[in-house]
Each structure stands twice: as structure tokens, then as C-alpha cells.
Amino acid sequence: MKLQIKLGVPHSLQQSLDIERVKSVFPYGKILDVEVVDGGLICSSGVHVEEMGDKNDDCYIVNAAVYVGY
Numbered sequence: 001m002k003l004q005i006k007l008g009v010p011h012s013l014q015q016s017l018d019i020e021r022v023k024s025v026f027p028y029g030k031i032l033d034v035e036v037v038d039g040g041l042i043c044s045s046g047v048h049v050e051e052m053g054d055k056n057d058d059c060y061i062v063n064a065a066v067y068v069g070y
Contacts, residue, residue: 001028001029001030001068001069001070002029002030002032002068002069002070003026003029003030003031003032003066003067003068003069004031004032004033004035004066004067004069005022005031005033005034005035005064005065005066005067006034006035006036006037006064006065006067007022007034007035007036007037007039007040007062007063007064007065008037008038008039008040008062008063008064009036009037009038009039009040009062010038010039010040010041010042010060010062011038012042013040013042013060014036014038017036019034019036022034029068039062039063040060040061040062040063041060041061042058042059042060042061043058043059043061044057044058044059045057045058045059
């Protein structure tokens with residue numbers, strides 16, 4: 001199985017994205033490419049828990065498209 005992955009990530013977060021960690025969630029198949037493009041969303045979660053390491057109440061949403069082939 002061959003996989004191509006496209007992620008829509010807010011521009012300000014793209015440099016901190018851990019591509020190897022993203023790849024690790026796929027249990028099998030050969031990952032041909034991981035493409036990161038501008039997209040996603042940053043919004044307020046309404047929750048800020050300092051004890052959990054939160055610095056603000058930002059919620060990050062990433063859109064993913066996974067193309068599967070053989």
C-alpha cells in the first residue's frame with residue numbers, strides 16, 4: 001500500500017510540525033510524501049488550564065487528506 005498525505009496546517013504552526021510523528025500513526029504502508037500546505041484553523045477552545053501546560057486557550061485544527069494506492 002502506498003500513501004500520500006496532505007496536511008492543511010495554519011501557517012504559523014508549520015515549522016513546529018513533527019512530520020516523523022505524523023508518519024508514525026500509520027500502522028503499515030509506504031509513505032511516499034507528506035505535503036504541508038496553508039490551511040487549518042486556530043480558534044478559541046474556551047479552556048485554559050495552566051496546570052496542563054496551556055499558555056492560552058488556542059485550539060489548533062489540521063485538515064488531513066490521505067491518498068491510498070497500490
